[in-house]
Amino acid sequence: MSATGVIADDEPLLRAQLRSRLARLWPDLTVVQEMENGRDVEEVLQRHGPSVFFLDVHMPGVNGLEAARRIAGRAHVVFVTAYDEYAVEAFERGAVDYVLKPFTEERLALAIQRLRERLQAAPAHLEELVQTLAARLAPAPAAQHLRWIKASVGPNVRLIPVEEVIFFQSDDKYTRVVTCDGEALIRKPIRELLDELDPERFWQVHRATIVNVDRIASVRRGLKDQAEIALRDRPETLVVSRAFTHRFRQM
């Protein structure tokens, strides 16, 4: 019985390898399309209506899981993956086949045999499985906080990971970004930074100052209900104005 298939893998040699193995083990299958990632799944479905997709799980752009979600039961799916112990465990329980790279002829032959049997039936919906897998492959999408500060230093744009910043201080029109080995100026005002930075790590301590709490060496009480922060790796002391001292009580 003849069938049509699509191979999606970002590595050209691995596409060629799967293609030649399939030609040998499943002569009735016509590979109608090769893809570098899952971006064009919709178009390929429209044009060829293939019966089966061989999807690499890890691909830049649209990965194999996202591609399977977009296929949404309109074709059978076999996942091809190099190494994902968690994912493999999930595959075992799901209504979908998988092949581990590098694969043996026997394993591929087994997958082909199962596919041939399943081709008669309607393809399984993979929504649930894909969600489980996606959660495992990309655990907990990190909170959307600012991770990089881009600051002009001479003609260059310096990239500073926020963890490296010891404090931010507004300075006229600019904001000073102070790290252990220097400082830079950015245009973003303190107000905007506050909204974007991780509030667990970066505390406002003054109208004009945000400090990285990981870089605080000590806090001592100062004049007029204020407090003073001594820093690790920097000689400056920062003033905590009265409105913000509550964060340092009981510490």
Place this chain on the structure above:
Amino acid sequence: MNILQLLEGLTLRRILWVTAICAVASGAASWIFVNTYFDLLLTALPVGYTSMLLFTAASNVRQAAMPREAMQILAIVAGSILGTILAGLLKGRDITQMFHERLAGVTISMGLGIGFGCVVVATIMLREKYARDQARILRAESERHQLEKGMLEARLQLMQAQVEPHFLFNTLANVQHLVETDPQAAARMLDSLIRYLRAAVPQMREAHSTLGREVEMARAFLEIQQVRMGARLAFRIDVPEPLRARDFPPMMLISLVENAIKHGVDPCCECGTVVIRAEEQEGRLRVCVADTGEGVKPKEGGGLGLANIRERLKTLYGGAAALVLEENAPHGVTAAIEVPAAA
């Protein structure tokens, strides 16, 4: 500054000490003076307490006009004078009379107050200095511990395998295919893989390395990636021969190259170039990895690799080394490690 802050340090202990000193001083003075012990104590206590209050306040006032010690001594002197006057008032004496007919006695009680006060101040100052020294020793010790911990962590990080299973299995899958289709290319790729593994597998790695070795490891990695990614990846290595013998910390360059692929070239579907360049300027060896990839997204982190490199550079070179990241033009990232150029 409120009154409570001004009196910080006025503990019950301090009050008891002052009381005891006054009691003993009065006892000693009663041997010399004709006054009764009780009369002397009634002079000593006001002198002691006023001096104590002023001394405490002087210790807490923040001002830059004079050194704190001078303020404290002034406080003792003022306290002794005020205290003597207060004692006179308590005993119902006339103040003008005190400073005429009883001047000798008044002077003596002031003098005693000032004398005792200064001894007490000296004692306190010595104790504070001792405490400061102790704190400094403790701090130095904790810094040393931190440093040792840092070095240990750095070594541990080095020991941890850097070879990702994904990378390994995908590479082997490529080799598997090439063995059938292009045996010579398969041999070359295996060769690159062996060179990479030799450098990357912990048991085979040494604590010290040279720039040349690190560059060769990066080259092996890039060669493998180039086979895997095909036309999507190009790379260039521009490291002058004389610099290759230089000491360079292990596993840092490869980490930057892996970042350039993983976060730079791979995510953008077109194609990218990775350039490794080394140069010596003004006594510094600068090794940089530039990619023409995606560049950083403001809200996506660069992973632990960069923090590890920074930490290890700090442990190895103190403040003398740096990891600098910049935007590459027109897009992508340039990551540079700068270390002192010891020949």
